[in-house]
Amino acid sequence: MGKLNTFMIQLQNQNAIFYPGQPVHGQVFVDLNADMKMREIRLRFQGNANVHWTESHETGTGDDRRTETVTYSAHEQYFDITAALYGKTLGHGEKLPSGQHNFPFQFMLPPTLPSSFEHQYGQVRYLLKATIDKPWKFDHHTKLPFTVVSLLDxxxxxxxxxxxxxxxxxxxxxxxxxxxxxxxxxxxxxxxxxxxxxxxxxxxxxxxxxxxxxxxxxxxxxxxxxxxxxxxxxxxxxxxxxxxxxxxxxxxxxxxxxxxxxxxxxxxxxxxxxxxxxxxxxxxxxxxxxxxxxxxxxxxxxxSIPLRSSFHSIMQPQPAIAPHDVNINVVGQGPGAFPSAPELPPPSYAECVFGKTDMHDEDDNEHTKGQMSYAPAYPYYNFS
Missing domain, CATH: 2.60.40.640 (Immunoglobulin-like)
Structure with a gap:
């Protein structure tokens, strides 16, 4: 058994659903059964869109005919910030003592972001990735995707x-x-x-x-x-x-x-x-x-926000629709309210109908843990 018992990211909002302009509060939790030597513990906040697919094209003629695989891609970055939570740069020692440790963090989302979206050929993806950087050994990683819902009124x-x-x-x-x-x-x-x-x-x-x-x-x-x-x-x-x-x-x-x-x-x-x-x-x-x-x-x-002519048909959200109770504060309004429709009962939130996506990428290895299966959640209204 290794020194590391638990290494995970925990969000204050357990549903991991946020709106642009909101703060993301949480903590990185580490549980060790022995002292661990490390350079630092850091947390990376990422938000980006990617497009990627390949196509086969035939080139040449006659005996020179061959099949060529062409890759098409594009990238769009919304934010990419790395913060140290523990280590020499923060005045700590070179070892993290055995026991349980919590490292709190807060990150403010930019005010304009697209909604989360997952498809095999492209994604809009928001991700937290924590790393234990160990000298001369494999680093430990843990990942946690979260959903951003951009309001379309x-x-x-x-x-x-x-x-x-x-x-x-x-x-x-x-x-x-x-x-x-x-x-x-x-x-x-x-x-x-x-x-x-x-x-x-x-x-x-x-x-x-x-x-x-x-x-x-x-x-x-x-x-x-x-x-x-x-x-x-x-x-x-x-x-x-x-x-x-x-x-x-x-x-x-x-x-x-x-x-x-x-x-x-x-x-x-x-x-x-x-x-x-x-x-x-x-x-x-x-x-x-x-x-x-x-x-x-x-x-x-x-x-994301219905026509006002439909407001009278919307009932209070039913807990059975969403996997957890959600309390989302939109900047400038009370809990659960929408900026352009504060009189509207807040929706529930439900995972996308297309199901979960595998979150493994080429940088992951056997030392990468966390949530590796994910589906964004979207507002879902309870109509009478």
């Missing part, structure tokens, strides 16, 4: 309260036979929503073809990753609603159907210039006899 977006509609028609052809058209109409009474809110669907499918069709309504996310020399667009399904099949000659109404928005990052990822996210509601009508489907898209905006 739908009331400040002119398009958010506006209704949206789209209509698409398709005529099916099978060999020399042509059937009547399939027409899809999709309407929503506004463009702006928040996680936990239901999108109430309107519209219809008119099937004048001779083919039965399956029908789905999907909430999709389109992510743009901007590398230094190329942009890559990645679609991702957030959630979907499977509806009754559309029979030949029938008109099917969408009225009364709804999709509840799960916990996801706010639209646009404001403050980040290398990752952009947009949401689309899509009606999919899939004919059973041919491969081409009819898609009716409608753009929507997902924010």
């Amino acid at each position: 739908l009331n400040a977006i002119p398009e958010a309260p506006r209704p949206m509609q789209n209509q698409v028609a398709k005529t099916l052809c099978c060999l020399c036979c042509e059937s009547g058209p399939i027409t899809g109409v999709l309407r929503v009474d506004k463009s702006g929503y928040v996680p936990g809110e239901a999108i109430y669907l309107q519209g219809e499918i008119q099937n004048l073809s001779n083919t039965e069709c399956s029908v789905e309504v999907k909430l999709n996310l389109n992510i743009l990753f901007h590398a230094t020399s190329k942009t890559r667009s990645i679609p991702q399904e957030v959630t979907k609603l499977v509806l009754d099949r559309s029979n030949p000659g029938e008109t099917q109404s969408l009225s009364g159907k709804r999709i509840v928005i799960p916990p996801v990052a706010p639209s646009f990822l404001a403050g980040c210039t290398i990752i952009d996210i947009r949401y689309h509601l899509e009606l999919h009508v899939n004919p059973s006899s041919v491969s081409k489907r009819l898609v009716v898209p409608v753009d929507i905006i997902i924010g």
